[in-house]
Amino acid sequence: MFERFTKDAREVVRGAVASCQEAGGGTVGPEHLLLALLDREASRGSFALAALGLPVENRQPVREALDEARRRAGLSRADTDALADLGIDVTAIVSRVEEAHGVGAMSGDRPDRGRRTGRPGFGRDAKSVLETSLRIALAHRDRHIGDEHLLLALTARPGSSAEVLADHGVTHTSLTRVLYSEGEARAG
Numbered sequence: 001m002f003e004r005f006t007k008d009a010r011e012v013v014r015g016a017v018a019s020c021q022e023a024g025g026g027t028v029g030p031e032h033l034l035l036a037l038l039d040r041e042a043s044r045g046s047f048a049l050a051a052l053g054l055p056v057e058n059r060q061p062v063r064e065a066l067d068e069a070r071r072r073a074g075l076s077r078a079d080t081d082a083l084a085d086l087g088i089d090v091t092a093i094v095s096r097v098e099e100a101h102g103v104g105a106m107s108g109d110r111p112d113r114g115r116r117t118g119r120p121g122f123g124r125d126a127k128s129v130l131e132t133s134l135r136i137a138l139a140h141r142d143r144h145i146g147d148e149h150l151l152l153a154l155t156a157r158p159g160s161s162a163e164v165l166a167d168h169g170v171t172h173t174s175l176t177r178v179l180y181s182e183g184e185a186r187a188g
Contacts (some may be wrong), residue, residue: 001134001145008043008147009133012036020120027123030154030161031066031074037151038062044179045147051178052170062168069160070096073106076163083161129153140180 005013015036020028030111038059040046072094073078080090097106122130125153132153137145154161155172165171 001129004134004137004143004145006144006146008045009145009150011151012040012045012147013130016126017119026120028120028126028174029074029123030125030129030157030159031070033126033129033150034066034161035164037065037147037154040147043147045120045151048148048151048175048178049170052174054168062164064166065167066161068166070161071103071106074160076158076160078163116157125157125159128159132156148175152173152179182183 002013012033013036016028016032016159019032019035020026023032025032026104037045037049041056049059050056069076075083075090083090085107111137125168130153133145133149136152137143137149142149151170152172152175155165155170155175156162162172
């Protein structure tokens with residue numbers, strides 16, 4: 001599958017691995033892919049984000065919202081609300097865990113967890129994003145998988161990455177409209 005990735009998509013994958021390593025994590029997740037996408041400039045995905053109101057210089061709030069979701073162990077707002085309906089206050093739990101174990105203890109990116117050295121592997125959710133990006137590219141009859149397909153895949157799957165993007169006006173529908181509007185030449 002990686003032979004179909006464009007240079008931009010490969011850079012996103014490399015950036016996701018680097019983001020995971022910088023955070024001290026052992027497994028690359030969708031959030032690392034999103035962080036790498038937010039760092040991209042002059043790519044099809046970057047232009048789509050800018051068209052939806054997220055130029056490179058305005059992406060910090062997305063990073064902060066993603067960090068906050070990671071502090072909640074990746075629980076979405078829907079998950080948090082469902083637990084609240086059961087009488088479980090996720091914010092209180094996160095606060096207590098962080099008091100005992102330090103900020104970010106629930107994020108999964110803990111350098112002191114005794115992980116082996118070397119490059120982190122891709123978790124199930126990140127692999128699913130990569131597979132979904134292939135399906136999206138094929139559905140649009142694109143011959144290559146670009147960073148825009150990775151971005152579309154992140155918005156197509158439920159989870160904190162899609163939720164954070166949607167909160168900032170980037171949904172699967174809006175991205176598809178920007179990337180595949182009639183009359184726009186498609187990169188292939």
